[in-house]
Amino acid sequence: MNLYTASHLEQNGSSVERIDVQSAHPPGKPHQPLYEKRKKIFPKKAEGQFRRFKWLVMLITLGIYYLTPWVRWDRGPFAPDQAVLVDLAGRRFYFFFIEIWPQEFFFVAGLLVMAGFGLFLVTSAVGRAWCGYACPQTVWVDLFLAVEHFIEGDRNARIKLDAAPWSFGKLWKRVVKHSIWLLIAVATGGAWIFYFADAPSLAFDFVTGQAAMVAYSTVATLTATTYVLGGLMREQVCIYMCPWPRIQGAMLDEHSLVVTYNDWRGEPRSRHAKKAAATGQPVGDCVDCNACVAVCPMGIDIRDGQQLACITCALCIDACDSVMDKIGKPRGLIAYATLEEYDHNMYIATSGGTTAIDPGKVRNTDGSFIDAMRHFNWKIILRFRTLLYFGVWALVGLGLVYALLSRDRLEVNVLHDRNPQFVLESDGSIRNGFTVRLLNMIPEPRTILLSMEGLPEATMKITGVTDLPGRLFAIQVEPDKTLALKVFVTLPKDAISAEATDFRFIAEDRSSHEKDSHPAVFNTPGPRK
Amino acid sequence: MADQLTPNGHIDEVSGVETTGHEWDGIRELNNPMPRWWVLCFYATIIWAIGYCVLYPAWPLINDATRGVLGFSSRAEFAADMNAAKVAQSAVVEKITASSLQEIAADPQLSQFATAAGAAAFRVNCTPCHGSGAAGGQGYPNLNDNDWLWGGNLDQIYQTVAHGIRDPADPETRISEMPAFADMLKPNEVREIAAYVVSLTGTPRDPAMATPGKQLFADNCASCHGEKAEGNRDMGAPDLADAIWLKVDGEAGIARQILAPRHGVMPAWNARLGDVAVKQLAVYIHSLGGGE
Secondary structure (H helix, E strand, C coil): CCHHHHHHHHHHHHHCCCCCCCCCCCCCCCCCCCCCCCCCCCCCCCCCHHHHHHHHHHHHHHHHHHHHHHCECCCCCCCCCECEEEECCCCEEEECCEEECHHHCHHHHHHHHHHHHHHHHHHHHHCCHHHHHHCHHHHHHHHHHHHHHHHHCCHHHHHHHHHCCCCHHHHHHHHHHHHHHHHHHHHHHHHHHHHHCCHHHHHHHHHCCCCCHHHHHHHHHHHHHHHHHHHHHCHHHHHHHCCHHHHHHHCCCCCCEEEEECHHHHCCCCCCHHHHHHCCCCCCCCCCCCHHHHHCCCCCCHHHCCCCCCCCCCHHHHHHHHHHHHCCCCCCCEEEEEHHHHHHHHHHHCCCCCCCCCHHHHECCCCCECCCCCCCCHHHHCCHHHHHHHHHHHHHHHHHHHHHHHCCCEEEEEEECCCCCCEECCCCCEEEEEEEEEEECCCCCEEEEEEEECCCCCEEEECCCEEEEECEEEEEECCCEEEEEEEEEEECHHHCCCCEEEEEEEEEECCCCEEEEEEEEEECCCCCC | CHHHHCCCCCECCCCCCEEEEEEECCEEEECCCCCHHHHHHHHHHHHHHHHHHHHCCCCECCCCECCCCCCCCHHHHHHHHHHHHHHHHHHHHHHHHHCCHHHHHHCHHHHHHHHHHHHHHHHHHCHHHHCCCCCCECCECCCCCCCCCCCCCHHHHHHHHHHCECCCCCCCCECCCCCCCCCCCCHHHHHHHHHHHHHHHCCCCCHHHHHHHHHHHHHHCHHHHCCCCCCEHHHCECCCCCCCCCCCCCHHHHHHHHHCCCCCCECCCHHHHCHHHHHHHHHHHHCCCCCC
């Protein structure tokens, strides 16, 4: 018997309204039709710390997404001044002070690896935080729901409106809602294209109908996907389309934080706690008010346990906490908990699984929890698995930083002519042809010195630069450009000693002290007999 | 209800779903419906196919095929693409037509275009004899080196490509013929000349034969090949003192060429490819490394 529970329900129980709602995804229902129609979900507005946190995350993520293309960054006269720009036509990617050429795409691959391990790290530590807070699907559905709430009212009003016959009022509300959704969708698609061109001029061209066709089709596609996925399909995307809920099961373990209904203190749930307590039956903290189900954007009942459809947005925690406050019980009937602590507390509440749940077993007579109860300890986040993920994540990150700091902004690439591999000249000397590419990877014009190391008797001729043979040439390379040179190297007859001789092409910028070299091979038919 | 719908009226006990009525060793196949979206997509493809058959060429007939309402043809599309490419190039082509070879070579844009176009024309028309790398072979000159029979500047290369060598169909063709010395010289004299020619760049088998060979060369060969055997580009007489041998290598081969010379023939390309293509070929060949 739990006197504490009973007495408080007596005082406050009447103030908790019971909401008539069922899980849209009940577990383990036998003979469930495979092609059942979607059950409409009307999430109730939640209030609390997690709701506030979600608003904050939404503000930050959407702010970054919509505003980033408009941030300016001065790079001088030879490069665009947009801070973040993917210049597909020019094959350059600009990110604030970093400029990436296509061959440096491994930086992006590295960031993706980091994102992957970051996701593993976050998931193993705090569960599906990505799904619940930061995933674009979650954020945009949240935004669309906020619009819906603003136009059509909260849950009950929306259910009523949905069931009502068509009228001018209903039509008006629906048109306004879908119009705002479409506006958001257009803005979402519109923001995307600004990452690929100069934002202000593209915005002008776009509005005046002068932008490229691909800009309009991209906006149209993203408008459609945003509207359909965020406005119409909502939770179905997470449950039926997204692979991550299926993968993330492998990331969670008994120490991962997941949104948990603590049935060791909630069960047996009762709407008539007073009556039950009076007859001497055990009574749990759950008053079966269904507030947790009503706020759930996925339409599930968290009291059914951990499930694929739960994105751990924690709104049920907010809903339940406010009910617990109302009836004067400690918060945390639904809370972030690890499976390990849940199992421990459940073991106490059921005497090791021998009896049904008796919430009295976890409480002292004054209502406080007994000392043997296990609560969440932040140290559990620092365990081998999370440290390993963090280690890999940090290693990749450090590797990228090192690569960024030590990368070359001056490069030389060499391609030997394949056909013919060598040419016999009339004086018996041997000539080899090379395509030498000088890469000036900074947005400033440069004078690059091209020379040879090795083959001391050989001389170079560069088509279009000079007709005179030599071993050192000063070549002007335009800012942020590659210059391809046709270089002929000639070795006099007397100096030919081997069929293949290694040497190097050297590219040097004496003003910045940058230097790069590339190996090459000089081919000959071999020394004359 | 399910009993009425299925011919055999069999309902699977475990799932409660009707079966197709097929049975294999007691295993029955559930008759689950196709997903609605799938069925809708299927119908959509049928409608699409009907529309496609009406609009585009679709059904094969005996000598032809249905043309489709839109009149689409991939050949016509290809021709239009090629035409568009031609129009896009026309400005540069016009400039090349109007410019001299020297002007083309001096202009980076023109020379880049001409080199690329010349390379394409070379691959189609010239590789059978000169090879894809223009390195030639025995009897077919290597165009990469700096040894030119008829001259290696832009104008000389242009002239050779345009009018060919010993092309009977072209009145302006380059022409020359080395006489057969089998009737004029004794076999021993031929061997002595061959020994002398070899001695210019190497060591003959019998160095003593080179001495009388020198005089014989001055009497019989120098008028075309030059006093120092340096050749004569006006008549396509090869330089015999350099390291490059077009047709033969070695004393016996040289002797055979003196007795009964073989002559290469190159067709004239001006009539076949047009002046612009020949100009482009000249620029390309000149850029290979041996151009003068």
